Amino acid sequence: MFEQYLRIKEEYPDALLFYRMGDFYELFFDDAEVASRELSITLTSRNPNAEAKVPMCGVPHHAAEGYLAQLLDKGYRVAICDQVEDPKQAKGLVRREVTRVLTPGTVIEDANLPARDSNYLAALYWDEVHGAGGAAWADVSTGHWSGLSSTREPELWQWLVKIGARELLLPQGRRVPTAFADMGAQVTPLPERGAFDLDAARRNLLEAQGVADLDALGLSGKPELTRACGALLFYLRQTQKQDVSHLEDFRPLDLSHHLILDEVTERNLEIFRRLDGRSGSGTLVHVLDRTVTPLGARLLAGRLREPWRDPTGIGRCLDCVEFFFGRDAARAELRRALDEVHDLERLSTRVQLGRATPRDFAALRQSLLALPRVRQPLAAETGETPAELRGLLQSWDDMSDLAAHLDVALVDNPPLASSEGGLFKIGFNPELDDLIQLTEHGEARVRELFEQERTASGIPKLKLGFNKVFGYYFEVSKAHQGAVPESFIRRQTLVNCERYVTPRLKELEDRLLSASEERKALEYKLFLELRETLAQARTRFVFMAGALAGLDYWQGLAEAARLNAWTRPEIHDGLEIEIEGGRHPVVEAAQGAANYVPNDVRLDESRRILLITGPNMAGKSTVLRQTAVITLMAQIGSFVPAARARIGVADRIFSRVGASDNLAQGQSTFMVEMMETARILRQATRRSLVILDEIGRGTSTFDGLALAWAVAEDLARRAGGVRTLFATHYHELTSLEGKLPGLRNLNIAVREWKGEIVFLRRLVPGPADKSYGIEVARLAGVPRPVVERAREILANLEEKSQDARTRGTLLSRQSSLPGLDREVVPGPGEESPLAKALRDLDVDGLTPIQALTLLHQWKQTFKDGR
Structure with a gap:
């Protein structure tokens, strides 16, 4: 047995071998130690009294699914080794073979699958020479499969992250890029020559899909995608040990037909998972x-x-x-x-x-x-x-034909295994009916035969008996020996009686003894026939x-x-987005409709960029996200949380929201922010919808302000302006209204009442006048001494700022004197009043807004020629 086990294990060194022995799947050697630890089951040993004990553990075959699910969730592969011949017919050791290799991406049993989501096996191939690649993915449990080709490798990886591939096939030697290292898929390397070979892939695809040309599958001229599809077929045949005839027609993904949300946007909008990585409550899909x-x-x-x-x-x-x-x-x-x-x-x-x-x-x-x-x-x-x-x-x-067939055939509560019998109803098959009668009512059949023989023989005290030597027999007392029929065959003589059998009794007894096995065999045959009928x-x-x-x-x-209480949106081809009384569905579900303040948002030719200011906690991010979420919901054909909505379809939704880092990849919060911003600026089109929250907050004030300013300018001027909602604390940006085409200032209204701030959650025109940062800090629970000290420091800074602003005003007024006039040139050795003003300026006492104001005043002086 161990020779057989080790020979099979040698073919599957990277998998745990579940070796069928009777009613158990057994594991030995290292596999047993791993399974015992991961499944928390007892580790025993084979030949416990021998010097070289063999570690062993096992699980019942009828309960294996639950254990397999645990191993698959932990990233293990499992080779199922079954008995492939009847032990009763085997000469010597029962022949065993691996009938299937279970991996996270190839399972089809409910116990191993997310019931309400897909389970994707994916493959990616990238050709460095031609700068092109393809990614394909299949849900083996349903037969759906698709893929896309691209000349941008990051786009392929983004889609694999989006679909949540559970297992990823890659050519040996290729690794997941560091930017996508946390994608969560189990990576399975395959030989490029065998699995990703182009000719083999083309041949296998045509055979599996039953077509004559790759044109029928949309794969003509897409060799990289063809290779990825071929790798999927190669791997499925290798693990499933059979043809994958259940796969549906392959349909490449046509991005021009869909609104694209990259994996960053999906995360930021919390569509499937919250920002903390958890699913369920707090996500859009949970509400929808x-x-x-x-x-x-x-x-x-x-x-x-x-x-x-x-x-x-x-x-x-x-x-x-x-x-x-x-x-x-x-x-x-x-x-x-x-x-x-x-x-x-x-x-x-x-x-x-x-x-x-x-x-x-x-x-x-x-x-x-x-x-x-x-x-x-x-x-x-x-x-x-x-x-x-x-x-x-x-x-x-x-x-109805199949429904009726199943209803007539199957019992109400069939057993777990098809080999146990007890699957079919009485009346489905005459031969089976007879066997059921024998197995379930055999004693009654013997009694019935006994009554027939007693009546026919006329022996009043004929008895029926049974022992292990003769089986069933008829017993006749000495007094009635003369009435024994010729068909009775003597088997045993006792002092007071004789025991007999009859051909009919022996035939019935033989049938009773074999009926159980015959019934199981016939039911299994009928089960296979029924399965074939359904498969067709x-x-x-x-x-x-x-x-x-x-x-x-x-x-x-x-x-x-x-x-x-959602409403039907109006969908159109234009670029206008008009939302009246819009709400964020997830926030509203958490807070209750009565506590949510709806807001209006309008984007059109004259309002392509909405610059939103206001304090933290006022609701800027909520307004941004609800606009994106309402657009998304409209484009899946859903009603939306708004009193009225008119949505011009978007080709992409981009989001740059919140602060996060990726320390494992050496990326700071600011680096992640800039990478996301770069993606938006490189890929956004006039028909895209962009939501930006706090660009430039991860670096110095002037660097951040300059970047935010430049980003706003780029979005405003690109292709006539990209539809954008831009939330910021840089109040300096509000001066862009009237200077950048289509930019409008909005703010989240706040009121001060008796020293407290009240968040009105209402989006209103115009810029915010204050940030209320210290008040928000107090609400957050910052200790009172710290809050009071912050207020003192703020007052001092504002006083210095006011002094600097006053000096700037005086300088501006002096600009009409010689020295600040562009047409007056200082004489030799004379210091320009402007140079003197710059030398005397208290730079440390200036806030960014005061510095920009002063610079603007000086610039205006020279522009006006004063």
Whole structure:
């Protein structure tokens, strides 16, 4: 046995080998020590009394999924080694083979998968010579796969971060760039010659997809993407040990059809995770997700990652959401029906790959029987039905034939394993019915035969008995020996009686002894036939899974809109964004609608950049983010949290929000801020939406102010102006209104009352007059002595500032005297009044705003010629 084990283990040195022995999966040697530690199970030993003890541990085969999930979550690969011949038929050691290699990106069982999100296996190939690359990703559990090619390597990595790839295939020797080192995917190196070979990739793709040319897959002229796709197929065949026929048609991602949000924007807007990395409450998807099925939840996540850009397509989705929004009763009935539907995509995948269990079949039966109830509330609705929904209902497939077949075949609560028997109902198969009768009612059948023989023989005291030597027998007393029929065969003579058997009794006994095994064998055969019947309907399952996902998506958005009082946005091709009474859905959900102050935002040709000032905690960041979030929600076809919204579709949303560092990669807070800003300035177009929060705060005052100023100028002048919301504490930037085209000042209103500040949360025109930093520090709990001392220092600084401003004013007034007049040149040896003013200026006492004011006054003096 150990020779067999070690021979198989040698082929899978990088995986934990789960070696099937009877009812257990056993692990030996180093694998046992690792599994024992990671799974917290007992480590024992094989041959405990021998000198060389072999470490050993194991888990029951029927409970293996839970243990496998733990190992996969910790990044281990597991090779499943099963018995591939019947132990009863084996001569010597039972033959075993690895039937599958489990990795984080290739699992298809529910216990190992995030139910409401995709589980992607990805591959990336970059050609240094040609400066081009491709990335492909597949959810093996559903069969969906896609990818994109690019001449910008960072763009490929950004998409792998966005989709949250769980496992990443790379050519040997290539590493994840340091900028994306925390992406979280388990990296699996593969040989470039074998896995990423172009000719092999082309050949395998054509075979797997059943097409004659790569044009049909959108891969013509994309060799790098073709290599990445080929690596996926290579790896899946290597780990699954079979063809991956369940993969759907490959469709490259066309970025021109989607609103693009890079991974930074997704993080800053807290779409799937909060800034602290946690999921759930506090994220946009948590507020939006009112879907009932995993199908709808995954569709919603996919839409949030890839929103639409086409106003027509968005409008069709909004029509369907509005249909459900206005029909509370129908929506409630639909939700109840959808609650009975299981994950058709993943169930049908397991059927197709031959890994479905009897419980999976039961889940399919329940789902298919629910399909008419899902359709019923929609068909019963009167009035105009949206075109998208009408088309779905017209092509609806109840799959009633398969539903009826499963309902007739399967028992209500089938066992976990297909080899245990007890799967099928009475009446499904006549031969099986007979075996069921024998196994479950065998004693009754023997009693029935006994009664028949007693009646036929006329022996009144005929008895039925059983022992381990003869099995079943008939016992006749000495007094009735003359009445024994010829068919009775004597087996044993006792003092007072004789024991007999009959051919019919022996035949029944033999059948009873073998019926259990025959029943299991027949049920397994019928199970395989049923699985093949369902596998042939894969296309129908996929279509109905898509239909159910769409219904759940629409009704889920309508449910969220109803619960939160959202409204339908108007989508158009222009550049205007008009939001009246806008709210941030996540903040509103946390605070309650009654405590949230809505705000209006308008971006158009004359208002392309909104410069927003105001103190910390006033709500600048919230206004920025809610504008981006409302735009995003509109472009996935959702109602939005606003009294009215008119959204000109965006091609990209960029965000630079908050302060963060990446010390592991040697990047300071300011470096991260500048990298994000650089990405925005290089990639933003006139149709983009940019939100910037506190540019330049991570460096010195003058450096930061200069950078923020330059960024604002660039965004204002690029392609006629990029739609931007720019929050800042640099009040000096407010002087740009009237100088930069399309820039307007706004501020978050604050009121002082009896020495306290009141945040009104209202966005109003004009610049803020104060920062209120010390007041915010007091509210934050800074000790009173520190706050009071800060106020004293501030007063001194303001007094010095006022003196400097006064001196600047005097200098300005003196500018009409010889020496400050541009046309008057000082005589030889004379000091210019300007030079003298600069020499006497108290630089340390000037604030940035005072310095800029003084500089502006001097500049104006020379400009006016005074």
